[in-house]
Amino acid sequence: MKPYLAxxxxxxxTENFVLSKFLGICPFLGVSKKLNTALGMSVAVTxxxxxxxxxxxxxxxxxxxPNGLGYLQMIVFILVIAALVQLVETVLxxxxxxLYSALGIYLPLITTNCAVLGVVLLNVEKAAADTAFGFGxxxxxxxxxxxGFMLAMVMFSGVRGKMESSDIPKFMRGLPITLVAAAxxxxxxxxxxxxxxxxFGN
Amino acid sequence: MNAIFxxxxxxxxxxxxxxxxxxxxxxxxxxxxxxxxxEIKACLPGASCGVCGYSGCDDYASxxxxxxxxxxxLCSPGGRDAAEAIAGVLGVxxxxxxxxxxxxxxxxxxxxxxxxxxxxGAKSCRMAADVFGGPKKCVQGCIGFGDxxxxxxxxxxxICEGVARIDPAKCGACRLCVAACPKNLISVVPxxxxxxxxxxxxxxxxxxxxxQCGAGCTGCGMCVKACGAGAVSIGGFCAExxxxxxxxxxxxxxxxxxGSIFLINKTSNGGIT
Numbered sequence: 001m002k003p004y005l006a007x008x009x010x011x012x013x014t015e016n017f018v019l020s021k022f023l024g025i026c027p028f029l030g031v032s033k034k035l036n037t038a039l040g041m042s043v044a045v046t047x048x049x050x051x052x053x054x055x056x057x058x059x060x061x062x063x064x065x066p067n068g069l070g071y072l073q074m075i076v077f078i079l080v081i082a083a084l085v086q087l088v089e090t091v092l093x094x095x096x097x098x099l100y101s102a103l104g105i106y107l108p109l110i111t112t113n114c115a116v117l118g119v120v121l122l123n124v125e126k127a128a129a130d131t132a133f134g135f136g137x138x139x140x141x142x143x144x145x146x147x148g149f150m151l152a153m154v155m156f157s158g159v160r161g162k163m164e165s166s167d168i169p170k171f172m173r174g175l176p177i178t179l180v181a182a183a184x185x186x187x188x189x190x191x192x193x194x195x196x197x198x199x200f201g202n
Numbered sequence: 203m204n205a206i207f208x209x210x211x212x213x214x215x216x217x218x219x220x221x222x223x224x225x226x227x228x229x230x231x232x233x234x235x236x237x238x239x240x241e242i243k244a245c246l247p248g249a250s251c252g253v254c255g256y257s258g259c260d261d262y263a264s265x266x267x268x269x270x271x272x273x274x275x276l277c278s279p280g281g282r283d284a285a286e287a288i289a290g291v292l293g294v295x296x297x298x299x300x301x302x303x304x305x306x307x308x309x310x311x312x313x314x315x316x317x318x319x320x321x322x323g324a325k326s327c328r329m330a331a332d333v334f335g336g337p338k339k340c341v342q343g344c345i346g347f348g349d350x351x352x353x354x355x356x357x358x359x360x361i362c363e364g365v366a367r368i369d370p371a372k373c374g375a376c377r378l379c380v381a382a383c384p385k386n387l388i389s390v391v392p393x394x395x396x397x398x399x400x401x402x403x404x405x406x407x408x409x410x411x412x413x414q415c416g417a418g419c420t421g422c423g424m425c426v427k428a429c430g431a432g433a434v435s436i437g438g439f440c441a442e443x444x445x446x447x448x449x450x451x452x453x454x455x456x457x458x459x460x461g462s463i464f465l466i467n468k469t470s471n472g473g474i475t
Contacts, residue, residue: 063212072209076216083220087227094231165332167324 003132004140006200011144013192017115018152020189024115028152029178031106033160038153044106046146049119051088052081053142056120057127057135077120078112085111119145156185238267238291245287247279253377254278266292278302278375303370303393304358304379305466308344309401309417311363315343316414331384339414342403344387350379370466396450396465398433398443400425405438419462425454 015021018028024045031041056077064070089107092100110116123138159181168177242263250258254276256265265271266288274288275297289296321330321337327349335341346364351357358372359379368379370393380388391399400419404411408420421439428434433447434454441463443454455463 067208069209069212072212075213079213079217079220083224086224090224090227090231093233165326165328167326167329 002200004137006196007137007140008144008147009196009199011141012148012151013189014194014196015145016148016152016189016192017118017145018149019186021118022186023118024113024149027109027113027115028149028156029175029182032153032156035154035157035161038157039150040102041106041109042146042150042153044103045110045113045115045149046143047103048081048085048088048107048110048113048116049142049146050139051084052077052116052120053123053138055084056080057123057138060124061127061135073121073124074117077117081116081120082111115145115149152185156182159185236264236267239263241291242266242288245280245284245291246277247284249279251279251376253375273297275300301393302375302390303373303466304368304375304377304388304390305370305399305401306344306350306359306366306368306383307387307389307399307401307403308342308365308385309462310338310340310343310415311365311417313363314415314417315340315364327382328384336385340404340406340411340418342385342387342405343415345385349382349384350388353378353382391466392445393466396452396467397445397448398450398452398454398463399466400441400443400463402440402460402462405440407439411439417460417462419458419460422459424457424459425463428453428457 011017017023018025027041027045032038059076059080060070060073064072064076085107089100092103092107119142123133123141126133126141127138160178163177163181172180239260240263243259246259246263248259250260252258254262256262256276262271262276266274272294274292274294275285277284277288286296316339317337318339319334319337321333323329323333325347327336327345327347330336330345330347336343336345338345344365346361346366348359348361348366350366350368351359351361354368355376355378356372356374358369358374359366360369361367366379366388368388373393375390377390380386380390385403387403391397402411402415402417402419404415404418406414406418408422411418411420419440421436421441423436423441425434425441426436430451430453431447431449433444433449435442435444441454443463450465452465455465
């Protein structure tokens, strides 16, 4: 269990997808204005990341790598993830309408999100570098990446809420001050460097 | 050469599989859509602003088509065009749109209402409201830094002597100002037939209100006695008008000792200054 916890903590804090790897910046800036939309988007991203890893990992391990087709990873993953998200949307609409009404508007937005593609490609990369990094570790890494995305979104929606009622110079209003704030939040996450390794000791 | 063929074959095969799978899924798991709701949705502006009281255009359209409501006039951004189009889809007679306007329920301008502190911070109602409830003695009073005026897309709001005023002729009843006001002072009222509106929300006892503001409702009850239709009531030392019952006769406005009651009309500004 311990290595899995370390993987999750690393994915959330030290390798935070938004604040350290700068993936998924578009939803980070676009949907973080309000807490409830930020949460909805994060839950959808976590869900899709886990689904995408569950599907792409076996495809890579069984179909691409044994046949020497590793160079097709990116294009195949894009195809598979896009089809998968569409399928999930249809299934949710039919069988889980309540979940569909909560996540529905976010799912199409995530179809081609770089954070989702990023997490599956990084999983494959880590698995190639370390044989201990198997399917289970990949799944934990994806869920951790999703939770890290959620942490960044929720924190930043709080920051933006504060900015709503601040007296900001006119030339900085809107996107400029948002980017400055994002940079500061990202800088603060540098402080987490090495924390997971030291807590779990590996 | 061979590698290219294998790569193309693998990618096309996966693409084809995915495409066929999706096509099959959309056939098998098709959800029956409400065609009438889709047609109604096409009549609505699609901004999902929530003015109608539903959570968005989709919600209002499905409520209309499933019989959840038969009021075709709830969309105020869509206005008359939307109401007529919806009535056309539903096959009912187009109902008359009741014009509405937003009103600032406060007359505590610089002459009527006193200040309790000098506020030198940012010129924002939201910020000033966090400092002891605002600079005015009356905590319910309009702060007058114009958060509502900045929110208004129609430039219908201006600040007169420290109190926001809305021009009913320009107001589109979009409720953006309602959301912008930290004191919840703005309310949307019917603007046809000159309904009476009490321009005060002070819930203090009469004597306290009187000390704080010369134009505040003390809850004296003269308007209740004057009203022939039983439309005015007092709750929490402040009069309130039931718009369903109000006939717009104006008796309450003429007897009010503080002058807090006004008749609101879409064409004129009801004499509010």
